[in-house]
Structures are given as C-alpha cells and as structure tokens.
Amino acid sequence: MIRAEGLRFRYDDQQDVWAVNGVTNAVKKGEFVAVLGANGCGKSTLAKHFNAILLPEAGTVTVEGIPTTDESRLYDIRQKVGMVFQNPDNQIVATVVEEDVAFALENLGVPPEEIRRRIDESMRMAGIWKHRDKGPHKLSGGQKQRVAIAGVIAMRPDCLVLDEATAMLDPVGREKVMSTIRHLNRDAGITVVAITHYMEEAAQADRVLVMSEGRIVLEGTPREVFAQADRLRELHLDVPQAVELRDALAAAGVPMPEGIIDEGECAKALYALLK
Ligand SMILES: Nc1ncnc2c1ncn2[C@@H]1O[C@H](COP(=O)(O)OP(=O)(O)OP(=O)(O)O)[C@@H](O)[C@H]1O
Numbered sequence: 001m002i003r004a005e006g007l008r009f010r011y012d013d014q015q016d017v018w019a020v021n022g023v024t025n026a027v028k029k030g031e032f033v034a035v036l037g038a039n040g041c042g043k044s045t046l047a048k049h050f051n052a053i054l055l056p057e058a059g060t061v062t063v064e065g066i067p068t069t070d071e072s073r074l075y076d077i078r079q080k081v082g083m084v085f086q087n088p089d090n091q092i093v094a095t096v097v098e099e100d101v102a103f104a105l106e107n108l109g110v111p112p113e114e115i116r117r118r119i120d121e122s123m124r125m126a127g128i129w130k131h132r133d134k135g136p137h138k139l140s141g142g143q144k145q146r147v148a149i150a151g152v153i154a155m156r157p158d159c160l161v162l163d164e165a166t167a168m169l170d171p172v173g174r175e176k177v178m179s180t181i182r183h184l185n186r187d188a189g190i191t192v193v194a195i196t197h198y199m200e201e202a203a204q205a206d207r208v209l210v211m212s213e214g215r216i217v218l219e220g221t222p223r224e225v226f227a228q229a230d231r232l233r234e235l236h237l238d239v240p241q242a243v244e245l246r247d248a249l250a251a252a253g254v255p256m257p258e259g260i261i262d263e264g265e266c267a268k269a270l271y272a273l274l275k
C-alpha cells in the first residue's frame, strides 16, 4: 500500500537536524500498523509523507506504486490515503453532521445521488448514523472524531492514517473510535496506520513500529514488541498495563504464562491460577 525507501526529511535545510532520518518500511494492503515513539521522534513527519503533505528530501515514498513526488497524481494519492488528526474541532466545517461528511465530496463535484449513497454508507460505518441531523458542536469528542472519520471514509480511501486521533478523547470516546477503526480494517478491508501514545491501542494492531530520533528502532507483532519491556522503557515508552501486571506477578513468583498483552488474556490466566 505504502512504501518508504531511505526516507529522510528536515524542516530546515540549513541545519543538520533530521525529523525523519532514514526510514525504509512498507505497509501492506489490509494491514493495521501502529506507530509508537516518544514526543518529537518523527511520527507525524513520517505520517505526513504518506499522503504527500510533505515530500522526501532524500529517498522515496510510494502509494500503490505512485511516487508522492508525482504532482500529476496528487489527487489519486490523497484519495487513496486519508488522514485523521488529533483535534476533531479543527476537522469539522459544517453545522450539521451529514453536511460535514458530504463536504469534500461536494467540493469534488460528485453527483448528488452518489453523495447521498456514500455519506449514508460512511456514517453507518463510522457509527454516527443516528447523529446525522445534529450539530457537530452538540456531540462528544469521540462522536466528533467519528464524524471526521466518516468524512474521510466517504472518499473511499484504501488507507486511513490516524495521527493520535484518540489523544483528546475520554476513555469511552477512545474505545468507540478504536472499535470503529478495527471495524473499518477488518470488515471493510481498509489499511490502517495509527500513531498513538496508548499502548493498549498498539496492542490491537497487526504490527508495531517504534520510532526514535527519526528512525524505526523496533518492529514486530505487538507480542514481540511488548516482550521487550526494558528496551521500551529506555525509549521512554510504557508497556500495556496487562503486560506490566503480568511481569510484576511473574517477578513475585506467580507462574503467569508469557506473551500476555491484553486484559482479556491476563484475566484468563489469573482466573486459571485462582481456580
Ligand atoms: N513544522 C515544523 N517546523 C520545524 N520543526 C518541526 C516542525 N514539525 C515538527 N518539527 C520537529 O521535527 C521533529 C519531529 O517532529 P514530529 O512532529 O514529527 O514528532 P512526533 O513524533 O509526531 O511528536 P509528538 O509525539 O509530539 O506528536 C521534532 O524535533 C519537531 O520539533
């Protein structure tokens, strides 16, 4: 879906300070990839290369084989890779939910019947159908973020890139947005790249990339990555709470199995021991 080869980027070309400093990686079609890393390590800069908001200073980024530097294909790239950002209020433009979801399509001159069909479909997929007649300002943060997701989905992208899309939400909103993202990935086959500071969210991905100082320094399934708790702490990152609890119990002599990464698995292992 997306391939970066030797990608390097700096914001100031007078200085030898690289926000992304040699990234080679590929996101496969249908995959759910989480990107972790401490503040300022280059996650957002990398994500902005995935739909040509930023262009490489060195190396290449291709979207379904199209180099992001190919200006004549910019529309195709932006249609294939949709971005969702942190603050829902900055992404909402209309005064009624369904008008907001339709906004980009209207600007592209999509015929009205087609707009109707697509916004109905995307509002259902994002779980905001029942709010379609409301004013976005009356919705919770999580609901607003799902309106933003619906607006992006209405473009029928192949890939959704979310840059800390749950960071400003309460736990309920966060879970609703995450379940929407999982649904879009599993049931609609949309490729997902999710930047997050929440380890519990990364635990749900197929693959986790960990960045530090503009590079990918750790990569694998959530199980593989979260097994390296000491390395993660060195990178100023946590492990999911379930991993922390499992490790603490194991250190105290409780025979907890290895490889636990989520609450369900942790609860099951504890239940088996208590029984
Ligand atoms: N618009 C900009 N102009 C100049 N420098 C920038 C700009 N945006 C980011 N940087 C710098 O580039 C580096 C990488 O920033 P980036 O925003 O990609 O990191 P991040 O991993 O997304 O961080 P965070 O977790 O805080 O969102 C940082 O040193 C940052 O200060």
Ligand SMILES: [Mg+2]
Binding pocket: 043, 044, 045, 163
């Ligand atoms: Mg960022």
